[in-house]
Amino acid sequence: GAGVSQSPSNKVTEKGKDVELRCDPISGHTALYWYRQRLGQGLEFLIYFQGNSAPDKSGLPSDRFSAERTGESVSTLTIQRTQQEDSAVYLCASSLGLNTGELFFGEGSRLTVL
Amino acid sequence: KQEVTQIPAALSVPEGENLVLNCSFTDSAIYNLQWFRQDPGKGLTSLLLIQSSQREQTSGRLNASLDKSSGRSTLYIAASQPGDSATYLCAVRPDGNKLVFGAGTILRVKS
Numbered sequence: 152g153a154g155v156s157q158s159p160s161n162k163v164t165e166k167g168k169d170v171e172l173r174c175d176p177i178s179g180h181t182a183l184y185w186y187r188q189r190l191g192q193g194l195e196f197l198i199y200f201q202g203n204s205a206p207d208k209s210g211l212p213s214d215r216f217s218a219e220r221t222g223e224s225v226s227t228l229t230i231q232r233t234q235q236e237d238s239a240v241y242l243c244a245s246s247l248g249l250n251t252g253e254l255f256f257g258e259g260s261r262l263t264v265l
Numbered sequence: 266k267q268e269v270t271q272i273p274a275a276l277s278v279p280e281g282e283n284l285v286l287n288c289s290f291t292d293s294a295i296y297n298l299q300w301f302r303q304d305p306g307k308g309l310t311s312l313l314l315i316q317s318s319q320r321e322q323t324s325g326r327l328n329a330s331l332d333k334s335s336g337r338s339t340l341y342i343a344a345s346q347p348g349d350s351a352t353y354l355c356a357v358r359p360d361g362n363k364l365v366f367g368a369g370t371i372l373r374v375k376s
Contacts, residue, residue: 259307
């Protein structure tokens with residue numbers, strides 16, 4: 152696609168429910184990143200995928216968070232048993248996968264946990 | 266651990282002024298540095314990417330410089346316009362995996 156596409160753009164859920172967030176990277180981009188941005192705060196790295204290599208999961212805050220990626224295409228971020236502190240904007244980015252590559256971000260998925 | 270600091274945290278200027286946003290990072294071993302803007306409720310828009318071997322990059326009214334040895338970058342905005350109002354984020358790439366972001370500078374350009 153022309154840009155990084157994320158869905159849903161907004162999600163309101165009740166505490167304890169599971170949610171799935173989707174990211175469709177730019178075509179041909181082998182690297183995909185998930186970041187979280189809480190209200191008024193900076194971006195926190197969550198997870199990184201590069202081609203068929205094992206993902207870097209070092210930023211996932213708890214075992215309630217997981218992410219998958221099918222080949223070099225769509226990725227889903229799953230949050231199980233959501234908590235109020237999970238409320239944030241979840242941003243996805245992709246790049247060509249080189250160390251020197253430029254990152255391009257999607258518009259984000261705003262998650263509100265009631 | 267790489268840390269990125271942006272100064273000032275917020276800036277308000279009248280339209281037409283030239284301005285400078287500052288970014289500093291603690292570890293000079295980086296692949297590149299990228300400047301973004303973020304409008305309220307939106308994602309990040311890439312403005313400029315400077316590779317570690319480069320000193321500056323220019324795009325229109327924007328100019329970004331990089332002094333890797335001192336751990337500093339500046340984003341210069343010429344002839345500011347109200348449409349430049351946004352949060353400006355600086356991010357460095359210390360390894361191949363991820364960017365480390367600063368907290369951002371909130372810019373308001375008054376008409």
